Amino acid sequence: MIIAQLSDIHANGSKDRLERLDRVLAWLRPMRPDAIIVSGDLAEDDFADSYRAVLKRLRDMETLFRVVPGNVDDHGRLADVFGGEMGWTGTRPLHSSGVAGGALRLIGLDVTVPGQHHGDATPALDWLAEELQRDALPVLVFQHQHPFLCGIDGKDQNRCHGSEGLGAVLSQAGSRVLGITCGHVHRPMFARLGDIPASMAPSVTRASRLSLDGKASDIVDPPGLLLHHVQDGRLVSHVVMVGER
Ligand SMILES: [Fe+2]
Numbered sequence: 111m112i113i114a115q116l117s118d119i120h121a122n123g124s125k126d127r128l129e130r131l132d133r134v135l136a137w138l139r140p141m142r143p144d145a146i147i148v149s150g151d152l153a154e155d156d157f158a159d160s161y162r163a164v165l166k167r168l169r170d171m172e173t174l175f176r177v178v179p180g181n182v183d184d185h186g187r188l189a190d191v192f193g194g195e196m197g198w199t200g201t202r203p204l205h206s207s208g209v210a211g212g213a214l215r216l217i218g219l220d221v222t223v224p225g226q227h228h229g230d231a232t233p234a235l236d237w238l239a240e241e242l243q244r245d246a247l248p249v250l251v252f253q254h255q256h257p258f259l260c261g262i263d264g265k266d267q268n269r270c271h272g273s274e275g276l277g278a279v280l281s282q283a284g285s286r287v288l289g290i291t292c293g294h295v296h297r298p299m300f301a302r303l304g305d306i307p308a309s310m311a312p313s314v315t316r317a318s319r320l321s322l323d324g325k326a327s328d329i330v331d332p333p334g335l336l337l338h339h340v341q342d343g344r345l346v347s348h349v350v351m352v353g354e355r
Contacts, residue, residue: 111211113250113338114143117293118180118313121164123156128163130314130333135167137352138335143173145210147218149293149311150180150254157184161191176206178218180254180294181227181268203234207241214288214340217241219253221270229255229294232272235279242283248343249283251290258301258308263321265295277304288345291336298334298349309347311336 116134121127138146146168153160168175177196179188185201192198196206206218219238221229231238231253242249255270257277270276270292280287281304289307296313297320312334319326332353339346 111214111340112141112143113210113214113216113340114138114141114146115149115252115291115311115336115338116146116314117149117311118151118296118315119148119153119164120151120182120313120315121153121156121160123160127315131164131167133352134314134333134335135171137350139171141337143171143337144214145174145176145208145216146171147216147252148175148177149252149291150178150222151182151293152177152180152188153184154182157187158191161188165191165195174208174210176208176216176218178206178220178253179204179222181222181229183222185222203237205234205237209247213247215245215247215249217249217251219251221253221255227268229253229270230272231257231270231276235272235275238276239279239282242279246286248340249287250338250340250345251280251287253290253292255294256292256299256310257290257303260295260299260301260310261322262295262297262318263324263326265318268294273303277306280304280306288340288343289338289347291338291347297331298336300347307345309336312349312351
C-alpha cells in the first residue's frame with residue numbers, strides 16, 4: 111500500500127506554484143498511490159481559485175485523497191471547495207478521515223489556531239480518541255504543524271502545542287498507530303512523538319533554509335513529497351525530491 115504525502119503547496123494564483131505541484135504529481139502518477147494526503151497550507155492567496163485548481167489536480171489522480179488545513183489556509187474557502195469530498199459541514203475544525211485500500215485508516219487532524227502560526231492539538235484530542243476507536247485498522251495520522259521539537263533555528267515557536275496529550279492518546283491505541291506526519295517547516299524530517307515515529311514532508315513550494323545551531327547553507331531543494339509504504343503492518347517512508355534531471 112502506498113500513501114503519498116504532499117504538503118505546503120502555497121498556491122497563490124501564480125503559475126509557478128501550480129507548476130511545482132504538477133511536477134510532483136507527474137512523478138507520482140506511475141506509482142498509482144492508494145491515497146494522497148495533503149498536510150496543510152494548500153494555498154496562501156487567491157484562495158477560491160487556488161483551491162479549485164488543487165482539487166482538480168487531486169481528482170485527476172483518480173485515487174482517494176484527504177487534506178487538512180494549515181496556518182495560511184482560509185478555512186471558509188477551503189471548506190467551500192473541499193467540503194463535499196471531505197464530508198465537512200462547518201468551517202472549524204476541518205478534520206478528515208478515510209480508509210485506504212480497505213486496510214489503513216488515515217486520520218487528518220486540524221490543529222490550526224485562528225490567527226496564529228503555531229498549532230494546538232488539545233482541542234482535537236476527543237475527536238481523535240473517538241476516531242481511533244472506529245475500527246481496528248492500522249492508522250497513519252497527519253496534521254500541519256510539527257508535534258515534535260524540530261531544532262531548526264526559529265521554527266519551534268510555531269510548532270503544534272499539546273503534543274504530550276497527543277502522544278498519550280496515540281499511545282493508547284498501541285502499535286496500530288504506524289506514525290504521525292506533518293508539514294509546515296518546508297523540510298523533510300524524521301523524529302519521534304513519544305514511542306511513535308514522526309515525520310515531516312518536504313514542501314511543494316520553496317523549501318526553507320536549514321539553519322541548525324546558528325549555522326546555515328543555501329536553499330537548493332527542489333519540490334518533493336513523502337511516499338509512505340505500508341507492508342505487513344510495517345511503515346517505511348521514502349523521501350522523493352522532484353528535481354531537474
Ligand atoms: Fe505552515
